[in-house]
Amino acid sequence: MKYYPLFLKLAGKKCLVVGGGQVAARKIASLLEAEAQVRVVSPQVCEEIRLAAQEGRLELEMRGYRPGDLRGMRLVIAATDDPAVQEAVFSEAEALGIPCNVVDKPEYCSFIVPSVVKSGDLTIAISTSGASPALARRLREELEGSFGPEWGRFLELMRRWRREILSRGLPASEREAIFKKLAYSPIPQWLAEGREDKVAEFIAPLGLSLRE
Ligand SMILES: C[C@@]1(CC(=O)O)c2cc3[nH]c(cc4nc(cc5[nH]c(cc(n2)[C@H]1CCC(=O)O)[C@@](C)(CC(=O)O)[C@@H]5CCC(=O)O)C(CC(=O)O)=C4CCC(=O)O)c(CCC(=O)O)c3CC(=O)O
Numbered sequence: 001m002k003y004y005p006l007f008l009k010l011a012g013k014k015c016l017v018v019g020g021g022q023v024a025a026r027k028i029a030s031l032l033e034a035e036a037q038v039r040v041v042s043p044q045v046c047e048e049i050r051l052a053a054q055e056g057r058l059e060l061e062m063r064g065y066r067p068g069d070l071r072g073m074r075l076v077i078a079a080t081d082d083p084a085v086q087e088a089v090f091s092e093a094e095a096l097g098i099p100c101n102v103v104d105k106p107e108y109c110s111f112i113v114p115s116v117v118k119s120g121d122l123t124i125a126i127s128t129s130g131a132s133p134a135l136a137r138r139l140r141e142e143l144e145g146s147f148g149p150e151w152g153r154f155l156e157l158m159r160r161w162r163r164e165i166l167s168r169g170l171p172a173s174e175r176e177a178i179f180k181k182l183a184y185s186p187i188p189q190w191l192a193e194g195r196e197d198k199v200a201e202f203i204a205p206l207g208l209s210l211r212e
């Protein structure tokens with residue numbers, strides 16, 4: 001199966017998770033990370049989900065799935081242990097044209113969820129197209145070792161520097177040369193080593209600074 005990778009804006013959008021076990025909890029955590037408005041429908045839920053509901057981070061309905069639950073939803077994830085429910089959620093999602101992930105049945109998924117490495121605004125999403133979730137996880141763990149907090153910090157700086165350079169009204173070729181010089185620089189490594197002096201020395205000729 002071929003998939004089209006993308007990053008979805010879900011902030012403030014209603015998303016439904018049917019089921020309340022460990023797999024549901026993992027999918028919920030990533031939806032909350034994206035600031036989605038999460039509703040969970042499940043007769044039983046694990047501790048993590050119960051706590052999130054108690055803290056008002058999601059809306060919880062302790063009952064079984066009912067047709068009609070998908071109305072008004074932007075996206076749905078079915079994470080129950082009941083094949084009949086999984087199929088019913090898939091059918092309703094298809095009928096309403098809502099993106100749907102059925103965690104134990106790739107044929108019922110209109111999208112699949114990647115393993116994710118995050119450092120601030122940097123997101124690296126890893127997929128094996130469903131071939132081996134365990135391998136996706138292994139690659140995530142390995143990449144986490146190479147993309148520490150210095151990358152988030154570097155991106156914060158790059159965002160500001162880029163804005164500044166764009167405002168200079170330089171010819172495209174000149175500003176692109178600067179962006180490349182910065183992007184391919186050893187700055188992340190210097191940040192990780194606490195060598196801000198080296199960063200400062202590198203960016204000074206470009207008219208940039210570490211602090212605003
Ligand atoms: C198709 C997909 C649909 C979807 O869920 O979106 C799917 C499907 C299935 N997963 C199964 C099993 C496992 N899934 C994991 C873990 C993760 N699964 C995730 C995604 C995906 N899983 C999508 C494809 C992603 C891709 O590869 O492109 C991750 C990346 C993201 C997330 O869940 O948030 C997250 C790792 C997060 C991280 O740690 O980084 C582990 C390992 C573990 O739990 O540690 C195991 C056991 C080991 C193994 O089987 O490999 C089963 C069999 C169930 C059974 O046996 O009953 C199915 C159904 C089937 O394959 O038929």
Ligand SMILES: NC(=O)C1=CN([C@@H]2O[C@H](COP(=O)(O)OP(=O)(O)OC[C@H]3O[C@@H](n4cnc5c(N)ncnc54)[C@H](O)[C@@H]3O)[C@@H](O)[C@H]2O)C=CC1
Nearest residue numbers: 019020021022023024041042043044064065080081103104
């Ligand atoms: N895609 C993935 O990443 C993975 C998928 N799986 C599969 O995901 C499924 C769920 O796994 P777990 O969370 O470990 O299962 P679990 O058994 O802990 O949780 C199932 C949940 O579904 C709820 N449920 C049962 N009937 C329901 C109904 N009618 N309406 C709403 N909720 C209902 C239960 O109350 C329970 O909270 C399993 O089929 C498993 O094989 C397992 C590992 C990884």
